[in-house]
Amino acid sequence: MARLTNADLQQRILALEAENESLRESVAAAEVALAASSPDSPLGSPRPRKGRGWGWALLSVVLVLVGALLAPAGLVAGWAKTQxxxxxxxxxxxxPLARDAGVQTFITDQTMVVIQENVDIPAITSDVVDGITSLGTGxxxxxxxxxxxxxxxxxxxTLVRSSVQGFVSSDAFAQVFEQALRVSHQQLVATMQGDRNAALAVASDGSIGVQLAPIIAQVRQLLIDQGLTFASAIPAVDYTITIAQDTSLPTVQAFYGLAVSAGAWLPWIALLFLAAGVVVARRRSTALIAAAVAxxxxxxxxxxxxxxxxxxxxxxxxxxIMPAGVASTVFATLTQSMQGTAVAVLVLGLAVAVVGWLGGPFPVPRRLRRFAASGADAVRRAGERAGLTTGAVGSWMHRxxxxxxVAAAVIxxxxxxxxxxxSLGLIVWTLVLAVLVLAILEVVQRPPGEADPGSDDLPVEEGAAS
Known part of the structure; x- marks a missing residue:
């Protein structure tokens, strides 16, 4: 009698399951249509529950827009809290500013201005020459x-400038600069709170300055060590370089406490609004795509x-106040982390929109999902024929x-x-690994009805077993 192989049986089972699913969908659609057209249906089916009205759709749009508008503010608030x-x-x-060539030149120039304003090098040189000639030269x-x-x-x-420039461009200065940053972080907080003794000074017009006193003290000692004793005349000067000016900074000072608090919860508030907009929507798959795109x-x-x-x-x-090159470097340094986060979230939003579209009830994604499922079935059947099976574990994973x-998505x-x-790299790799995990789960799960590998071919007719 004719016999069928396991592969043939599996294909027939899959075809029957697909046909049954199609029939169930057709019957359900017919029942819904009948109940909708006639309140007194002869089948006795209850009228289907009405979907959410346009008010819910409007609320969803408002929530998504508010969440999208709060997202940039949450980004800046999170950056401010970190700083x-x-x-x-x-x-x-x-x-990194300590190792930028433009910043080093700017600091060198400003340090030389301070030194020359407090030490009259031409006068000292003239006094030395006059002292020599007074001894009776011809x-x-x-x-x-x-x-x-x-x-x-x-x-x-020139010698003094070379000494200053050498120190400012050295690793020692970078280390001193980094250590000063650590020590002065509390001073930055004090500045935002309006402390007049802060190392970083913010004036009423919004100008920001960095004190040169530590650098001048280091240069003074360096010159003395090189034998330039006149450097001992350089006083401990309280001089500040203006590195930026922003009229909004006094306002930032006034709302310092609010900025720190907002940095902790505002990003989550924005995310909550976006999620709420998806939850209350009439068509959640469409709302998810809209929220991600927004x-x-x-x-x-x-x-x-x-x-x-x-x-x-x-x-x-x-x-x-500051050369254009230095201003550009300071702005880039100040906003680098925010720009990186914005790009990463941008990529995340697009990725969620694509995932939402692929998982939505749209014709093209449905065909793509069926194609992916058939590919996973083919890989699984090939493994089964080769003796590779997940057995009971695969059956449990299918259930x-x-x-x-959901667990993969949550992680x-x-x-x-x-x-x-x-970072952008973190977003991309997380998405790649998530897709890979989902693909592996699709392949290793074992739908019911699949025969164990290595089992004998099954007969088609009842008499074939005898």
Whole structure:
């Protein structure tokens, strides 16, 4: 008698299951249509429950828009909280400035201005030459020494500048700068609270300054160690470099406590609004896509705003306060972490929108899901024929497939929500690993009705077994 192989039986089972599912859907649709067209249905079926009205749809739109608008504010608030409370994060943000060539040149120039304002090098050189000539040099020697006053003073200035520049560009300065940042982090908090003794000073017009006193003290000792004893005349000068000016900073000071608190909860509030907009929606799959796209659009606006803000900030800073190159470096350093987070959230929003579309009740995603399921079935059947089976574990995984998928999604979401700093690489790798886990779960699960590998072929007719 004719016999069928396991593969043939499995294909017939899958075809029958698909046909049964199609019939069930057709019957259910017919019943719903009949109940909707006639309140007194002969089948006695109750009228189906009405879906949510347009009011829920409007509420969903409002919640999603509020969440999307709060997202940029949450991004900035989270950055502010990190800068004001996390010393390691603060140092990591600003320490690279010590190794930037433009910043080093700016600090060197400003240090030389302070030294020359407090030590009259030409006068000291002239006094030395006059002291020598007073000892009784001849007319020719006196004229020669007088002619050397200018070059000698310029040479000393060059030597001092070389010493300052060498120190500022050294690893020792970078270490001193980093240590100063750690120590002055509390001073930054004091500045935001309006403490007049803070190392970082914020004036009423919003100008921000960094004190040069520690650098000048280091240079003074360095010059003395090189034998330039006149450097001992350099006093402990309380001088501040203005590195930026922002008229909004006094307002930030006034709302310092609110900024720290908002940084902790505002990002979660934005996320809660987006989630609520999806939950109350009439069509949640569509709402999920809309919320994800709205979040991505908000982050795109933030990225563009930073690009425009860099040009505006650089153009608004007077060259007399700070060179344009240094202003650009300071702005880039200040906003680097926020830009990175905005790009990462942008990619996350687009990824969620794509996932929501693929999982939604749309024709194309349905065909794609059927195609993926058939591919997983083919891989699983090939493994079964080769003697590779998950057996009872695979059957259990099939029964619990929804729970396992939700667990994978929750773990991926937890990584994105709680791991800091959030980066584009973290987002991409989390999504790749999540997709890989879901694909593996689809392959290793074992639907009911599949024959064990290695079992004998089954007969088609009842008499074939005898």
């Amino acid at each position: 004001l409370t996390d010393t390691d994060g603060f140092v990591a943000t600003y320490a 007319p020719a020697a006196t004229r020669a020494l007088e002619a050397l006053k200018g070059p000698a003073a310029q040479g000393i200035v 979040l991505a659009a908000a982050m795109l606006v933030v990225v563009v705003a930073f690009a425009v803000g860099a040009s505006v900030f650089t153009a608004s800073v007077s060259p007399s 619990q497939r929804l729970l396992l998928r 991926a979401a937890a990584v994105v929500l709680f791991v800091r700093p959030l």
